[in-house]
Amino acid sequence: LKTYKFWVDIAKKLGCKAMRNVCASYITIPHKEKLNYALEGVKELGNYAGEKGLDLLIENHNGYSSDPEWMIALMEGINLNNVGVLGDFTNWTLRTNPETLYPDPYGGIDLLSPYIRAVSAKSEDFDTHGEETTTDYKKMFGVLQKATHLKFAGVEFFGTSISRNEGAQKTKALIERVIKEIR
Numbered sequence: 001l002k003t004y005k006f007w008v009d010i011a012k013k014l015g016c017k018a019m020r021n022v023c024a025s026y027i028t029i030p031h032k033e034k035l036n037y038a039l040e041g042v043k044e045l046g047n048y049a050g051e052k053g054l055d056l057l058i059e060n061h062n063g064y065s066s067d068p069e070w071m072i073a074l075m076e077g078i079n080l081n082n083v084g085v086l087g088d089f090t091n092w093t094l095r096t097n098p099e100t101l102y103p104d105p106y107g108g109i110d111l112l113s114p115y116i117r118a119v120s121a122k123s124e125d126f127d128t129h130g131e132e133t134t135t136d137y138k139k140m141f142g143v144l145q146k147a148t149h150l151k152f153a154g155v156e157f158f159g160t161s162i163s164r165n166e167g168a169q170k171t172k173a174l175i176e177r178v179i180k181e182i183r
Helices: 002-013 031-051 068-078 105-115 137-146 164-182
Strands: 018-022 055-059 083-088 093-095 116-123 152-157
Touching: 002 018, 002 031, 018 031, 018 116, 031 055, 031 068, 031 083, 055 068, 055 116, 068 083, 068 105, 083 105, 105 116, 105 137, 116 137, 116 164, 137 164, 152 164
Parallel strands: 018 055, 055 083, 083 116, 116 152
Antiparallel strands: none
């Protein structure tokens, strides 16, 4: 935890309001054992971040963290006001070799919505109408209306058909348009 506390200190110096953390992305030990380790470590780090005035956001970042029920058990077990979820639209790989995905990312976000404080809005490609081709943003942001603690949306573009900057701008414009449409 010493390394993570160092990054909390850096985030505080930078004036950040929250810090993202990845937890349980690699499955190396059984489900319950990993949860127990995560409960202990995340609670300690969450308390430290809270002392610094920061939120600690755990991202669904593959492995156990892409199992919404595991993440809910983590959030409820920690039960700190400054610890929540960074909901990633596309990180739903439960296992690799063979790749096994959580079957419904919209359902996963729905289950995590009470704990979501920020989202990672990823995009890869757009159709001629400016819609993202792998995630239905209108549906996703409709689900996110239940996320009463949601404060931030980070924009990520992973496509190759346009520049990263153009992709990020298109993603931002899509988010803004969708939010207006669903209100």
